[in-house]
Structure formats: C-alpha cells, structure tokens
Amino acid sequence: MTSSDSRAPASGPELAVAGLLSRRSLTISRSTALLGLGLLALTTAWSGVTSWYILRKDDLAARLINRETSRQYAYEDRIAALRADVDRLASRALLDQDGVEARVGEIAMRQAELESRQSLVNAVAESLQSAGIGVSQAAKTPLRQRMIKPEEPIRASGVTSFAPFASRKPTPAPDTPPLRGADDRSAPWQSGEAEEPVPPARRVAEALTRLDQAIERSSATQLAALRDIDRTLGDTQKTLRGALAETGLDTDKLAAATAVARGVGGPFVPVRLDASAGPFETTLNSLQPRIAAVARLRSLVEQLPLRRPMPGDLDTSSSFGYRSDPFTRGLALHTGIDFRAETGSPIRATAPGKVVTAEYSGGYGNMVEIEHAGGVSTRYGHMSAILVSEGQMVTAGTVVGRVGSTGRSTGPHLHYETRIDGDPVDPSRFLRAGSKLAGQL
Incomplete structure (x- = not known):
C-alpha cells in the first residue's frame, strides 16, 4: 500500500471549510488589486500634474505678469485720455467764459447807447409836448429797467457763472435713496423718459441771445418813435403853414420876430450826431431843423389873434x-x-x-x-x-x-x-x- 493510499480520506466538514477559505482568499486578492490600481493611478496623475506645474510654472507666471501689465497700461492710457478730456473741456470752458464776458461787455455798451438814445427821444418828445404838439405813446415811454447791470454776474436759469467744468466739485449721492413716489407728488405725471437737463453753457447762450433780441426790439422801437415824430411834425408843419397862410402874413418874418418862452435858459451845448452812423442818427439830424421850424410856427400861432372874441356861434x-x-x-x-x-x-x-x-x-x-x-x-x-x-x-x-x-x-x-x-x-x-x-x- 502506497503513502498516498495511506492518507485517510477527508471528511465532508473539512472539505466545506477548505472551500470557504479558498473563496475569501480570492475576494481579498481582487479588492487589494483594485485599491492598488487606484492608488497607482492617483499617484501617477499627481506626479503628472506636479511635473506639468513644475515645467509650466515660469510660463504661467510670465503670462499673469504680462496680463496685469497690459491692464495697468490700459488703465494708465484711460486715465491719460480722461485727463486730456478734462483739460480740453476746461480750456473750452475758459474760452467760452471769455466769449461770454466779451458779449456781456458788448451788450452793456449797447445798453448804454440805448439809454443815451432814449434820453434824446425823451428830450424831443418833451420839447414837442411843451410846444403843444402831440406825440405817440412810444416816444413818451422811457426804458423801464436796465436789461443788464455791469456790476452783477449774468444769470441764466440759475447759472451765475461760467466757470470751467473741471473746477466744479461733484455732488455726492444721498446716503439713502428716497421712497418711491416721495419726490413725484408735486410734479405732474409724465410718460416716457425724463428730459435731459440743459447744459449751463447753453442756458447762458440763450440768455445772451434774449438780451440781444430785447436790445434790438428797443432800438427798433426808438427808431419807430422818431419816425412817428417826423411824420407828426410834417403833418403839423403843413397844417400850421396852411392855417397861417389864411392870414396873409409873412409867417417866416413873424416867427423870427416872436419872443422865446419865458423862464427857461442855460448854457448852449449843441448835440452833434454823425448822420452816417445809422438810421437813428440820420432821422434825428433831419428832425432838428423841422422841430425848430414847427416850434416857431407853434409859438406864432399861440401869439396871433386866431381865437374867437366871444364863445359860441358868432x-x-x-x-x-x-x-x-x-x-x-x-x-x-x-x-x-x-x-x-x-x-x-x-x-x-x-x-x-x-x-x-x-x-x-x-x-x-x-x-x-x-x-x-x-x-x-x-x-x-x-x-x-x-x-x-x-x-x-x-x-x-x-x-x-x-x-x-x-x-x-x-x-x-x-x-x-x-x-x-x-x-x-x-x-x-x-x-x-x-x-x-x-x-x-
């Protein structure tokens, strides 16, 4: 009998235990293998990333530096452009301010000339009224008020100066926003977008334009008053000469012989006007001899017996x-x-x-x-x-x-x-x- 034959055959329970141990060993071996493979892959990936970072670290830093440098240069260029815009706006504002001051000075000079002309118109109207010659209401009415005072800054819709925009401080925003509808109770409801505010330069320009137009209207009114006086004098002179012609007298001789009004006098300071200066001066120069002639005729009429000796029908x-x-x-x-x-x-x-x-x-x-x-x-x-x-x-x-x-x-x-x-x-x-x-x- 051989050795193999000498082993005793295994019993049933022992065979079951041996099979169970064999399957557990096989299961542990697969888990361990999968874990090992995972660790190996993670290690390999980490090693790859670390190797890539080490290799690309200098390139990334250079790119980051270049990007930040580009941003800095862009900001500096933007700031330089904004400063140039501010300087340009400030220069333009200064030029506009000089232009406004020049226009204000011109308007002040035109206003002084207008007032001087008005005094002449008033003097002519008063002389005609004292002589009993009616004049239009436009000639009697003086300038109501000064349009602009040199000692005061020009004002146009709340703008008192035309300072450069760069010197103005920005208005801070309110700490807390107002409640909705709190500021709109007094304002009428409007549809659509809100109107943009008018720039100060435009408001000042519009105010100066209105002053120019007012001066032009006043000047035209004065010239119209003089021309109306001229027409009135022409009609009066014609009427007086026609009436005095009925007397058969030499009116020119009698007018020169009549006495001047009593209770007046003073040094003689003639008014010299350049007839070529404009229509106002031309009209006023042509008025002076006619005023004198009508005044003499009117004085003669007042002193001649032209009235009735008894009232009523004679x-x-x-x-x-x-x-x-x-x-x-x-x-x-x-x-x-x-x-x-x-x-x-x-x-x-x-x-x-x-x-x-x-x-x-x-x-x-x-x-x-x-x-x-x-x-x-x-x-x-x-x-x-x-x-x-x-x-x-x-x-x-x-x-x-x-x-x-x-x-x-x-x-x-x-x-x-x-x-x-x-x-x-x-x-x-x-x-x-x-x-x-x-x-x-």
Whole structure:
C-alpha cells in the first residue's frame, strides 16, 4: 500500500471549510488589486500634474505678469485720455467764459447807447409836448429797467457763472435713496423718459441771445418813435403853414420876430450826431431843423389873434370892407367885423398881449386895444363895461369887457378889429386860420 493510499480520506466538514477559505482568499486578492490600481493611478496623475506645474510654472507666471501689465497700461492710457478730456473741456470752458464776458461787455455798451438814445427821444418828445404838439405813446415811454447791470454776474436759469467744468466739485449721492413716489407728488405725471437737463453753457447762450433780441426790439422801437415824430411834425408843419397862410402874413418874418418862452435858459451845448452812423442818427439830424421850424410856427400861432372874441356861434351883422354907413348912408370903410350879441355878454382877448388902451374912444365908445406879437393888435369897441386897465398883461381868453352899444352904434354888438402895424386888416382871415386849428389852440 502506497503513502498516498495511506492518507485517510477527508471528511465532508473539512472539505466545506477548505472551500470557504479558498473563496475569501480570492475576494481579498481582487479588492487589494483594485485599491492598488487606484492608488497607482492617483499617484501617477499627481506626479503628472506636479511635473506639468513644475515645467509650466515660469510660463504661467510670465503670462499673469504680462496680463496685469497690459491692464495697468490700459488703465494708465484711460486715465491719460480722461485727463486730456478734462483739460480740453476746461480750456473750452475758459474760452467760452471769455466769449461770454466779451458779449456781456458788448451788450452793456449797447445798453448804454440805448439809454443815451432814449434820453434824446425823451428830450424831443418833451420839447414837442411843451410846444403843444402831440406825440405817440412810444416816444413818451422811457426804458423801464436796465436789461443788464455791469456790476452783477449774468444769470441764466440759475447759472451765475461760467466757470470751467473741471473746477466744479461733484455732488455726492444721498446716503439713502428716497421712497418711491416721495419726490413725484408735486410734479405732474409724465410718460416716457425724463428730459435731459440743459447744459449751463447753453442756458447762458440763450440768455445772451434774449438780451440781444430785447436790445434790438428797443432800438427798433426808438427808431419807430422818431419816425412817428417826423411824420407828426410834417403833418403839423403843413397844417400850421396852411392855417397861417389864411392870414396873409409873412409867417417866416413873424416867427423870427416872436419872443422865446419865458423862464427857461442855460448854457448852449449843441448835440452833434454823425448822420452816417445809422438810421437813428440820420432821422434825428433831419428832425432838428423841422422841430425848430414847427416850434416857431407853434409859438406864432399861440401869439396871433386866431381865437374867437366871444364863445359860441358868432352872429355877424357887418363884415370888413366898404359898406353903406348906417348913419349917413354914404359909402364908408368898415375897419372891423360887427358881432351881434346881448348886452353884458363877455368879450375875451383873442391872443396874449398888453393892454395899450382901456377907455372911451370917440366912435368906438368904450374900447380896449391889446398889442400882440409881431406888430399885430386887436380892438374891442362899443362895450358896456371895461374890465381891464391900461398896461395890464392878458392871456388868450381873458375877459376884457362886456357887450354894449356905446359910441357910434345902433344896437348892442361887438366891433372887433385886427391891425398890423396900425393898419386895419380883415379879422375873418385870422378867424378862418383859427378854425383850421380847432382843438390846437
């Protein structure tokens, strides 16, 4: 019997235990193998990353440095560009400010010229008003207010200066935002986007433009006033000459002989204007001789007996000229006009002057004679009462006596005469001239 044959055959339980141990050994061996493979892969990856980092470390650092350097250069270029923009804006603002100051100075000079012209217009209007010549309301109205004062900064919608934008400090934002709708209660509701605020430079430019336009309008108004005065003077001169032509007098000679108004005077300082400077100066230069001529004519009108000796409609009973004498029935010269009126009716002076006779005078009866300018005199006869005395100065409209029938008279009436240098002339010529100037006497 061999050795192998000498082993005892294994029993059943032992075979089961041996199989179990064999399977556990096989399971442990697979887990250990997988773990080992995982560790090996991780180690290999780490080694690869470490090797790549070590190899690429200098390249990454260089890229990072280059990127940061590029950003820094970009920021510096941006800052330099912003500084250049700020400097450009500041320079532009300074230039704009110089331009604004120059325009303000020009406007101030134009305003001073405007005020000087207005004083001339006012002087012309006052001289015409004192002479009794009506002028338009535009010529009477002075400048209401100064448009711009040199001592004050120009203001345009809250902008008091035109300083460079670079010197202005930014306004800090509020710490806490306002509640929604808190600031919109007083403002009307608007749809769409909010309007952009108007730049200060534009507001100042618009304000200066408005001042320019206001000065232009005032200048045009002054020129229109002068031209209106010129037309008024032309019409007045034509009316006065036409009315005085009715008297048959040499108005130029009489106007030169009339006295100037009393209570005025002063040194003579003539106003010299360059007629080529513009339409205002040209118009004003052409006005001066016409103003003087109209003033002389107006003064002559005021001193000539152009008014009626009695109020109301005059009832003429006998005209000037040759007639049949009421007493002798022979041909005789009637040196005046007879106006029939009731006894006691007031008789008024027809022009200002000096009483040279106030007494009973033959066929005139109670008579008053008044001496006027230019050798013109008036006589009032047949009065029932004399109310002035010899040497008395009277004005136009002064009651000199009452209607009567004294002297060589057939009934109550006024015998009215006008004389030039002592020679009788037809009073109707003066009365017709006065009727043409109705409302101006």
